Amino acid sequence: MKKLILLAVSAVVLTCNLSAQTYNTLWIPDTMSGTTFNLNLVDTFAQFRTGNQTITAGVDNKFWGPTLFFNKGDTVHMNVHNGLNDSTTVHWHGMHLPAVMDGGPHQVIPPGTTWQPYWKVTNNAATYWYHPHLHEMTQEQLTKGIGGFIIVNDDEESALALPRTYGVDDIPLMLTSRRYDNSNAFVFTNTAYGDYMLTNGTPDAEVDLPKQYVRLRILNAEMERAYNIGFSDNRTFYIIGNDGGLLNAPVSVTRVILAVGERVEILVNLGNDNIGSTLDLKAYNNGQAFGFPGGEPGTSGEFGSLLNNIDFNLLHINVIAATNSPVIAVPSTLANNTYWTANNATVNRTVTVTGGNPGQPQNPFGFDNSHFEFNTINHTVNLNDIEKWTITNSNVFGHAFHIHDVQFKIVSRSTGSVGTHESGWKDVLYLPKNTSATFVAKFEDYSDSVHPFMYHCHFANHEDGGMMGQFVVTGGTTGVNEVDIASKDFTLYPNPANDRLYISFSDPSMQAYYVRITTVTGRTVYMLPRPQLQGGIDISNLTAGVYMLQLTDEKTKITTTRKFVKE
Amino acid sequence: MKKWLLRYAFHSVAILIVLIILIVLQSFRYENKSVIGTTISDFSLRNIDGKNLALKDYADAKGFIVIFTCNHCPFAKLYTKRLNELNTKYKALGVPLLAINSMDTLVYEDESYEKMQQRAKSQKFNFPYLYDNMQIVGKEFGADHTPHAYVIWKKNKQWTIEYSGAIDDNGAEPTKVTNAFVANAADELLGGKTVSMAETKSIGCAIFYRK
Numbered sequence: 102m103k104k105l106i107l108l109a110v111s112a113v114v115l116t117c118n119l120s121a122q123t124y125n126t127l128w129i130p131d132t133m134s135g136t137t138f139n140l141n142l143v144d145t146f147a148q149f150r151t152g153n154q155t156i157t158a159g160v161d162n163k164f165w166g167p168t169l170f171f172n173k174g175d176t177v178h179m180n181v182h183n184g185l186n187d188s189t190t191v192h193w194h195g196m197h198l199p200a201v202m203d204g205g206p207h208q209v210i211p212p213g214t215t216w217q218p219y220w221k222v223t224n225n226a227a228t229y230w231y232h233p234h235l236h237e238m239t240q241e242q243l244t245k246g247i248g249g250f251i252i253v254n255d256d257e258e259s260a261l262a263l264p265r266t267y268g269v270d271d272i273p274l275m276l277t278s279r280r281y282d283n284s285n286a287f288v289f290t291n292t293a294y295g296d297y298m299l300t301n302g303t304p305d306a307e308v309d310l311p312k313q314y315v316r317l318r319i320l321n322a323e324m325e326r327a328y329n330i331g332f333s334d335n336r337t338f339y340i341i342g343n344d345g346g347l348l349n350a351p352v353s354v355t356r357v358i359l360a361v362g363e364r365v366e367i368l369v370n371l372g373n374d375n376i377g378s379t380l381d382l383k384a385y386n387n388g389q390a391f392g393f394p395g396g397e398p399g400t401s402g403e404f405g406s407l408l409n410n411i412d413f414n415l416l417h418i419n420v421i422a423a424t425n426s427p428v429i430a431v432p433s434t435l436a437n438n439t440y441w442t443a444n445n446a447t448v449n450r451t452v453t454v455t456g457g458n459p460g461q462p463q464n465p466f467g468f469d470n471s472h473f474e475f476n477t478i479n480h481t482v483n484l485n486d487i488e489k490w491t492i493t494n495s496n497v498f499g500h501a502f503h504i505h506d507v508q509f510k511i512v513s514r515s516t517g518s519v520g521t522h523e524s525g526w527k528d529v530l531y532l533p534k535n536t537s538a539t540f541v542a543k544f545e546d547y548s549d550s551v552h553p554f555m556y557h558c559h560f561a562n563h564e565d566g567g568m569m570g571q572f573v574v575t576g577g578t579t580g581v582n583e584v585d586i587a588s589k590d591f592t593l594y595p596n597p598a599n600d601r602l603y604i605s606f607s608d609p610s611m612q613a614y615y616v617r618i619t620t621v622t623g624r625t626v627y628m629l630p631r632p633q634l635q636g637g638i639d640i641s642n643l644t645a646g647v648y649m650l651q652l653t654d655e656k657t658k659i660t661t662t663r664k665f666v667k668e
Numbered sequence: 669m670k671k672w673l674l675r676y677a678f679h680s681v682a683i684l685i686v687l688i689i690l691i692v693l694q695s696f697r698y699e700n701k702s703v704i705g706t707t708i709s710d711f712s713l714r715n716i717d718g719k720n721l722a723l724k725d726y727a728d729a730k731g732f733i734v735i736f737t738c739n740h741c742p743f744a745k746l747y748t749k750r751l752n753e754l755n756t757k758y759k760a761l762g763v764p765l766l767a768i769n770s771m772d773t774l775v776y777e778d779e780s781y782e783k784m785q786q787r788a789k790s791q792k793f794n795f796p797y798l799y800d801n802m803q804i805v806g807k808e809f810g811a812d813h814t815p816h817a818y819v820i821w822k823k824n825k826q827w828t829i830e831y832s833g834a835i836d837d838n839g840a841e842p843t844k845v846t847n848a849f850v851a852n853a854a855d856e857l858l859g860g861k862t863v864s865m866a867e868t869k870s871i872g873c874a875i876f877y878r879k
């Protein structure tokens with residue numbers, strides 16, 4: 102028992118020592134741009150603490166991968182290679198794209214496989230992100246650090262006098278925290294909260310920022326914790342963008358709550374700060390009512406943490422000299438968004454948070470008294486419909502509701518009017534306990550009666566526990582009614598092939614819904630959703646041998662397998 | 669993996685203190701049941717030289733350092749030089765080192781026998797590197813990550829596990845190792861003592877066993 106007390110005391114001493122602060126330079130993620138993006142997911146490790154390294158994973162060896170720059174209007178091609186030790190998926194959070202490209206729990210990429218989704222970027226300029234979405238593994242894989250930012254640029258945003266020099270006056274900030282065991286390994290079971298901040302993967306991060314208006318693109322990439330963000334001198338800052346685009350006009354605030362999955366772009370004026378002065382970006386999480394994620398009073402255990410219910414640093418800022426062409430004012434107007442209203446909606450749906458009540462330990466949080474089932478479609482949406490969804494949480498705790506495919510507009514909240522800080526396009530909304538929120542969205546462009554989109558709580562542990570449902574968008578040109586079984590025939594040429602493999606359909610109107618190339622032992626090497634086959638399939642990277650090509654027909658969804666030889 | 673998401677509100681400081689102590693206690697315990705003292709049956713696996721190798725082939729061995737490792741795991745790769753050093757030192761003392769690859773070769777192309785041979789050659793392994801393609805030996809030991817180290821010892825003509833866990837406590841910076849778990853265990857066993865730190869956590873890439 103003496104030993105235990107000693108350990109408890111030393112734990113407290115360790116905690117107190119944190120107040121003697123030293124900082125590490127904020128990691129600014131590498132960038133990738135263009136229209137072809139090669140993302141190589143690997144197991145790796147990082148030195149976060151004194152002593153042993155922490156096993157992590159990420160893109161190209163980095164806990165938290167490169168920032169992808171997309172231009173609105175471009176068609177982007179992703180080559181996602183899973184070099185991890187385990188299966189995964191990669192979801193393009195906030196992107197409007199076909200369900201089969203979306204990277205949800207159905208697009209499982211086995212180890213060693215390359216997945217090649219592509220889509221035309223139609224999203225507005227804003228800050229999005231990518232992250233794993235493998236059911237029941239999301240918390241583990243997110244914890245390991247797989248993910249990264251996506252920054253979309255468009256003409257409207259580019260025409261504004263906004264800071265946009267990446268890493269200089271335009272800073273991506275990924276907020277998350279981690280818990281470590283005594284071998285410095287991440288803890289990702291039976292734990293909702295980390296004990297130590299990792300801002301862009303940097304413990305105790307600091308950054309030099311120029312004496313001018315600076316743009317921070319802040320993402321909450323936590324498992325569960327929400328952040329009540331503000332500056333240490335309570336200065337006013339300006340919200341310019343939400344999840345899916347710029348607001349019509351900046352909104353001035355001194356605090357903003359960011360729940361898991363949400364992004365906010367802010368401008369902060371450092372023009373009146375002295376060079377050499379410092380400022381902290383902080384989470385003012387002390388004293389939040391129970392139900393605020395991270396407001397629980399415990400310091401340990403599944404729902405406690407050293408960061409719970411306290412104010413703590415997110416980023417230490419050192420003010421340095423201004424750049425040559427600083428932004429010195431906040432634009433008075435930003436975008437010219439026309440939002441859907443509740444009156445535009447022709448379909449109303451309700452989703453209710455259920456489960457998770459004290460006294461029902463065998464009933465995790467869910468929606469509408471059910472939990473995620475791989476083969477259950479919970480809602481069917483007609484293509485081009487404008488719908489109104491009301492999410493109700495008369496439950497014991499707050500949640501973060503996220504829906505794939507669309508950006509929505511929050512039109513009402515049971516707590517009163519919708520906050521000006523969340524008045525733009527959103528794909529996640531914070532749903533405090535005992536409240537409801539209503540949004541309107543248009544489900545356009547992509548229909549697919551087979552592959553669903555997800556809606557779920559973005560708390561990784563809630564999502565893994567089944568707080569997720571599925572919807573399909575149907576109608577439009579890809580109906581399944583005119584089935585012509587005879588049209589699914591095809592041949593592969595040349596065979597044997599060397600560099601490129603071509604597919605010849607007996608019916609020229611036939612299209613491939615999915616192509617999967619596997620070895621004869623069944624190991625998947627390529628997953629090609631709706632491949633563009635005119636130029637053939639690039640097989641130059643395959644080792645010589647016999648392969649199976651499984652092609653799923655767009656109309657019938659029937660899968661046919663053909664053998665080919667790679668020379 | 670489903671979790672029961674019951675929430676608690678803690679009202680009393682006393683409960684908190686008890687909780688801290690419990691958690692500290694928890695964090696020093698290991699999730700798996702102890703394997704120390706477990707008997708290991710002999711096995712025969714194909715070495716990279718094409719010949720099968722069994723424990724009984726080492727008539728004079730007092731014990732073995734058994735390392736479950738693999739070709740592709742970055743954390744396992746950090747230990748190549750240290751494995752050579754361990755084998756050089758302890759083989760001479762009657763405790764040879766055996767490396768075993770129990771990864772699922774159907775899933776991981778990088779873990780093929782040919783790639784094991786290439787890796788052993790390029791990294792100049794001075795120890796056997798055995799191909800456990802049916803994953804039988806890995807399962808018997810309960811190896812869960814690469815690298816996962818064991819020290820087994822001959823007791824009453826049987827091989828028993830005397831150490832299980834990490835090789836040491838710093839993967840990337842060998843000069844900063846403060847506890848060389850495997851070497852310490854071997855030293856203690858050679859000195860006729862029981863291993864003082866008999867179980868630690870192996871960290872690295874998970875070994876997935878086929879059903």
Ligand SMILES: [Cu+2]
Pocket residue numbers: 466499500501558559560563564568
């Ligand atoms: Cu939730």
